[in-house]
Amino acid sequence: xxxxxxxxxxxxxxxxxxxxxxxxxxxxxxxxxxxxxxxxxxxxxxxxxxxxxxxxxxxxxxxxxxxxxxxxxxxxxxxxxxxxxxxxxxxxxxxxxxxxxxxxxxxxxxxxxxxxxxxxxxxxxxxxxxxxxxxxxxxxxxxxxxxxxxxxxxxxxxxxxxxxxxxxxxxxxxxxxxxxxxxxxxxxxxxxxxxxxxxxxxxxxxxxxxxxxxxxxxxxxxxxxxxxxxxxxxxxxxxxxxxxxxxxxxxxxxxxxxxxxxxxxxxxxxxxxxxxxxxxxxxxxxxxxxxxxxxxxxxxxxxx
Amino acid sequence: xxxxxxxxxxxxxxxxxxxxxxxxxxxxxxxxxxxxxxxxxxxxxxxxxxxxxxxxxxxxxxxxxxxxxxxxxxxxxxxxxxxxxxxxxxxxxxxxxxxxxxxxxxxxxxxxxxxxxxxxxxxxxxxxxxxxxxxxxxxxxxxxxxxxxxxxxxxxxxxxxxxxxxxxxxxxxxxxxxxxxxxxxxxxxxxxxxxxxxxxxxxxxxxxxxxxxxxxxxxxxxxxxxxxxxxxxxxxxxxxxxxxxxxxxxxxxxxxxxxxxxxxxxxxxxxxxxxxxxxxxxxxxxxxxxxxxxxxxxxxxxxx
DNA sequence: TTGAAAGCGATACCAC
DNA sequence: GTGGTATCGCTTTCAA
Numbered sequence: 001x002x003x004x005x006x007x008x009x010x011x012x013x014x015x016x017x018x019x020x021x022x023x024x025x026x027x028x029x030x031x032x033x034x035x036x037x038x039x040x041x042x043x044x045x046x047x048x049x050x051x052x053x054x055x056x057x058x059x060x061x062x063x064x065x066x067x068x069x070x071x072x073x074x075x076x077x078x079x080x081x082x083x084x085x086x087x088x089x090x091x092x093x094x095x096x097x098x099x100x101x102x103x104x105x106x107x108x109x110x111x112x113x114x115x116x117x118x119x120x121x122x123x124x125x126x127x128x129x130x131x132x133x134x135x136x137x138x139x140x141x142x143x144x145x146x147x148x149x150x151x152x153x154x155x156x157x158x159x160x161x162x163x164x165x166x167x168x169x170x171x172x173x174x175x176x177x178x179x180x181x182x183x184x185x186x187x188x189x190x191x192x193x194x195x196x197x198x199x200x201x202x203x204x205x206x207x208x209x210x211x212x213x214x215x216x217x218x219x220x221x222x223x224x225x226x227x228x229x230x231x232x233x234x235x236x237x238x239x240x241x242x243x244x245x246x247x248x249x250x251x252x253x254x255x256x257x258x259x260x261x262x263x264x265x266x267x268x269x270x271x272x273x274x275x276x277x278x279x280x281x282x283x284x285x286x287x288x289x290x291x292x293x294x295x296x297x298x299x300x301x302x303x304x
Numbered sequence: 305x306x307x308x309x310x311x312x313x314x315x316x317x318x319x320x321x322x323x324x325x326x327x328x329x330x331x332x333x334x335x336x337x338x339x340x341x342x343x344x345x346x347x348x349x350x351x352x353x354x355x356x357x358x359x360x361x362x363x364x365x366x367x368x369x370x371x372x373x374x375x376x377x378x379x380x381x382x383x384x385x386x387x388x389x390x391x392x393x394x395x396x397x398x399x400x401x402x403x404x405x406x407x408x409x410x411x412x413x414x415x416x417x418x419x420x421x422x423x424x425x426x427x428x429x430x431x432x433x434x435x436x437x438x439x440x441x442x443x444x445x446x447x448x449x450x451x452x453x454x455x456x457x458x459x460x461x462x463x464x465x466x467x468x469x470x471x472x473x474x475x476x477x478x479x480x481x482x483x484x485x486x487x488x489x490x491x492x493x494x495x496x497x498x499x500x501x502x503x504x505x506x507x508x509x510x511x512x513x514x515x516x517x518x519x520x521x522x523x524x525x526x527x528x529x530x531x532x533x534x535x536x537x538x539x540x541x542x543x544x545x546x547x548x549x550x551x552x553x554x555x556x557x558x559x560x561x562x563x564x565x566x567x568x569x570x571x572x573x574x575x576x577x578x579x580x581x582x583x584x585x586x587x588x589x590x591x592x593x594x595x596x597x598x599x600x601x602x603x604x605x606x607x608x
Numbered sequence: 609t610t611g612a613a614a615g616c617g618a619t620a621c622c623a624c
Numbered sequence: 625g626t627g628g629t630a631t632c633g634c635t636t637t638c639a640a
Contacts, residue, residue, distance in 0.1 A: 023391055025633035028332050028616050035371075035392075043360065044353040053347045056374045065388055067339075068372035070360045084369055087327055088339075189549065216549060245493065245520060247551030329617035332632050 027088075036268060037085040039069035039078060040095045041155075045187065045213060046241040047257050051095060051116070054261030062269055064090075073155060073186065075099045082108055091268045094118065095261075098157045112271035114264045118159045122279040124271065126263045130160060130238060131167035133253040133286040137208055137236045138171035140251075140288060145297035146206040146234065148178040150199050152218060154187040154210030161210055164238060168208055180204060184214045192217020193224075200227060205297040206234035212242050212252055219246060219293070230295035240289055248292035255286045331392075340572060341389040343373035343382060344399045345459075349491065349517060350545040351561050355399060355420070358565030366573055368394075377459060377490065379403045386412055395572045398422065399565075402461045416575035418568045422463045426583040428575065430567045434464060434542060435471035437557040437590040441512055441540045442475035444555075444592060449601035450510040450538065452482040454503050456522060458491040458514030465514055468542060472512055484508060488518045496521020497528075504531060509601040510538035516546050516556055523550060523597070534599035544593055552596035559590045 027033040038055050040048045052068065059066045067085050071078035075098045086092060086109040095116040097104055104120050115125035141149055151168045154161035165181070172179035180202045184191035192214035199207050199218065209215035215237030222229050229235055229248065237243060240254035263282055271277060331337040342359050344352045356372065363370045371389050375382035379402045390396060390413040399420040401408055408424050419429035445453055455472045458465035469485070476483035484506045488495035496518035503511050503522065513519035519541030526533050533539055533552065541547060544558035567586055575581060 020387075020391065022332075022633050024328060024331050024337070025616090026635075027328050028326075028618095029633080029635045031616085033328070043357045044350075046348075046350070046353075049348040049350075049353060052372070053374055056347065056372065057376075060374075060385075065371055065373075065392070067369055068356070068360065069369075070357055070364075072361075081364075087324065088369070220549070242549075245524070245546075245550070326617050329632090330619075332634095333617075333619045335632080 033088055033090050034063065035065045035067060035089045036091045036093065037067040037069060037082075037089045038093045038095065039071055039081055039085075039097070041071050041073045041078075041098055042187075043068070043070045045211075047211060047213075047239045047255075048095060050241070050258040051261035054258040055093060055265045058262055058265035058269070062265075071098060073098060075103065075157065079103060086111065091272055093264050093268060095264075096158060096160065098155065100157075112268060112276065114268045114271070116260050116264050119281065124267050124277060124279050124282075126260050126267065126282045126284060128160070128255045128257075128260055128284045128286060129163070130253050130255055130286045131163050133288045134164045134167035134208070134238070135171035136288040137251075137253060138168055138175060138177070140290065140294065141206045141208075141234060141236070142175045142177060144206075144234065144294060146177070146204075147297070148180070148202070148204045150180045150182055150202055150204040150207040152192065152195050152199060152207055152209045152214055153181060153183045154214065156183075158187075158210075160238075164208075164210065178204075184210060184217075187211050187214055189213050189217040189220070192219075193221040196221020196225065200225060200233070204233070206236070206294070208236045208238075210238060212237040212239045212246075212250060215250055215252065215293075216242065216246055219250075230293050232298060234294040234297070236294060243289060243291060246293075251291045251294040252289050253286050254289050256284060260284055337392055337394050338367065339369045339371060339393045340395045340397065341371040341373060341386075341393045342397045342399065343375055343385055343389075343401070345375050345377045345382075345402055346492075347372070347374045349515075351515060351517075351543045351559075352399060354545070354562040355565035358562040359397060359569045362566055362569035362573070366569075375402060377402055379407065379461065383407060390415065395576055397565075397568050397572060399568075400462060400464065402459065404461070416572060416580065418572045418575070420564050420568050423585065428571050428581060428583050428586075430564050430571065430586045430588060432464065432559045432561075432564055432588045432590060434468050434557050434559055434590045437592045438468045438471035438512070438542070439475035440592040441555075441557060442472055442479060442481070444594065444598065445510045445512075445538060445540070446479045446481060448510075448538065448598060450481070450508075451601070452484070452506070452508045452510075454484045454486055454506055454508040454511040456496065456499050456503060456511055456513045456518055457485060457487045458518065460487075462491075462514075464542075468512075468514065482508075488514060488521075491515050491518055493517050493521040493524070496523075497525040500525020500529065504529060504537070508537070510540070510598070512540040512542075514542060516541040516543045516550075516554060519554055519556065519597075520546065520550055523554075534597050536602060538598040538601070540598060547593060547595060550597075555595045555598040556593050557590050558593050560588060564588055 069081035091111045092113045237252035243250040243252040373385035396417045541556035547554040547556040
């Protein structure tokens with residue numbers, strides 16, 4: 001190499017001339033772009049905000065820039081975004097992908113891909129395992145005397161939804177409870193609100209919602225119909241992203257989206273540095289947070 | 305040119321060979337990257353989510369990809385992000401920049417820049433003018449009998465904060481009301497919650513918060529102290545991003561972040577196509593949404 | 609060790 | 625009109 005002082009001299013000269021290496025030219029030459037892409041189904045869903053933030057922070061610390069894609073809950077749009085972004089990035093993070101397993105597996109460029117909340121064998125993925133806590137929620141409701149409950153589902157292509165749905169159904173069967181399924185067209189406040197009448201008409205005494213947003217919409221819908229929470233119906237959310245900010249405070253399943261984002265980025269950085277891997281599933285725990293929207297079931301004379 | 309059939313033949317061949325023009329090589333050659341960057345102070349602030357979504361949607365429709373930067377409310381970090389991103393993009397959108405006017409004016413690359421909620425003469429900018437609605441909020445409180453109110457401020461480097469603060473102060477003076485200022489360290493739920501005791505100790509009968517997040521934190525803080533809203537104290541928020549989701553529903557100033565994002569992107573696309581401009585300010589209206597957190601001032605014997 | 613030259617992949621210019 | 629070629633800025637390889 002050169003002597004230390006020469007290096008310093010050069011650096012000084014470079015700085016005084018305002019020289020900056022051209023990232024684009026470098027990328028063309030080396031194939032390494034210094035960028036990564038993060039794709040989510042809906043930026044406005046509060047679950048993704050902390051996740052995005054965590055990914056951004058970790059990427060920035062590693063000197064990488066991030067492209068953000070919003071698929072708008074649509075697999076075709078997601079596919080298109082990937083196509084447009086992957087040639088300009090070194091790696092991809094797909095959060096709650098709405099694509100099919102086959103579409104996800106399809107090779108794209110040659111950069112590593114990390115999945116969040118999507119369980120595709122052979123790929124790197126971080127999974128927020130809400131099943132145990134969802135089962136705990138069912139038992140919690142059973143202990144409060146509820147025997148007929150509703151699961152207000154999310155998108156069918158959502159792994160989280162399948163995971164929670166299965167756990168609720170199984171736990172319900174084990175506790176000899178009746179579990180009714182009602183879909184929320186979209187995992188949003190509006191979706192939850194729209195589902196409220198259908199939920200009410202089942203005469204169930206409790207509802208477990210796909211996520212906090214749906215739960216919050218459900219609460220608003222119930223309030224509109226004059227149905228008291230938790231007096232007339234108990235409600236459980238999922239994600240704990242706005243639970244302390246509802247009134248009454250929402251009983252929910254905490255799922256730490258920031259941790260999921262950070263971990264995904266960590267794995268991606270590792271793949272970027274150490275090369276490909278056989279594809280590992282990283283599990284993240286959840287916890288049932290019992291707050292104020294769950295209470296003893298109303299007695300039978302109040303029902304249908 | 306060539307005959308139509310030849311063109312079709314070529315396209316077929318290209319498609320069957322799986323050919324895609326290399327965006328990076330093109331960028332190196334032409335200097336046009338097909339990317340734009342959006343920088344916000346905090347992705348998790350619900351004001352920015354619809355804004356980001358709108359920018360993303362419009363950019364995507366125009367065939368552009370977007371880089372997202374989170375400055376974490378820090379001007380130095382913002383500066384760094386701009387430095388890293390601007391060489392790879394055709395244009396920049398700076399939302400609620402925390403940098404000084406001089407820093408913002410400093411030339412960066414040669415792409416157009418559009419500011420959101422930052423009033424720098426000679427630059428393109430879209431401004432959500434909350435001043436009239438803030439004044440209306442003060443008059444609304446006056447009509448309800450409030451004579452001593454608090455303004456819970458946001459970041460000092462925020463143009464929106466300066467705008468709202470000035471409007472509240474002026475309107476207060478005009479109505480012969482006492483206006484006390486209390487800062488929220490950060491425009492967040494936590495910041496609002498932390499400010500609650502200080503607000504309470506002023507014995508003011510109403511508070512206008514910098515934004516909905518601060519207002520929500522304030523409501524939670526009041527609840528914790530056993531202070532009723534709006535019974536003991538009235539609260540007004542700003543932005544209308546979660547107003548219908550608080551309990552009681554928040555009286556607030558609606559500021560349409562999605563419209564701001566869409567308009568900023570529209571202006572940027574125009575500059576990209578039509579070249580530089582002298583720098584125009586585009587104003588966006590706001591509206592006072594009167595909901596349930598404002599009520600008549602408690603009578604005097606309750607104070608002091 | 610150091611310097612010179614050949615890509616990377618597309619564009620744009622300029623002779624033919 | 626159209627084909628050939630220099631160029632964008634950096635990396636990497638290969639001679640000297």
